[in-house]
Amino acid sequence: MSKYDDSEPQSLGVLLRLAHQHFSSAVEDALHQSGFGDLRPHHANVFSFVPPAGIQVSELTMMAGVRKQSxxxxxxxxxxxxxxxxxxxxxxxxxxxxxxxxxxxxxxxxAMNSGKRVEESWAKLLGERELDKLRSALQALLVKL
Known part of the structure; x- marks a missing residue:
């Protein structure tokens, strides 16, 4: 059962944040259960972008879209x-x-396996087609930004 109230339309920013929180919590829980309970959500900005050949912090900053200090x-x-x-x-x-x-x-x-499980559960809730439309719309938006 969802804590979300859909009686009034919400801003897209709020909806994206709430969906991201759900996704991130599931990944964080899976990592914790696998013995990686010392990781925090902001660490994903590093793991997502480090290639096998290594990377400078300044490049990580640009790829993740965060402040250099962070x-x-x-x-x-x-x-x-x-x-x-x-x-x-x-x-x-x-x-x-x-x-x-x-x-x-x-x-x-x-993290990828946990994320895949979240997507599978979302597909069951929304339907594969609706989830694919959401993914396509977000990809198209990000390409244009």
């Missing part, structure tokens, strides 16, 4: 927790690259 803090927290490590950039001695550790590489598949 990204630097998330990377620092994850480094202390053992999910990422920073290494010197091979061609720029002033720069450092962020890499996922072995522990960090375990997160993405768990």
């Amino acid at each position: 990204m630097a803090q998330a990377v620092e927290e994850l480094e202390k927790l053992g999910y990422v490590e920073r290494r010197p950039h091979p061609s720029d001695k002033r720069a450092r690259l962020v890499f996922l550790t072995e522990r960090g590489r375990q997160i993405r598949p768990l």
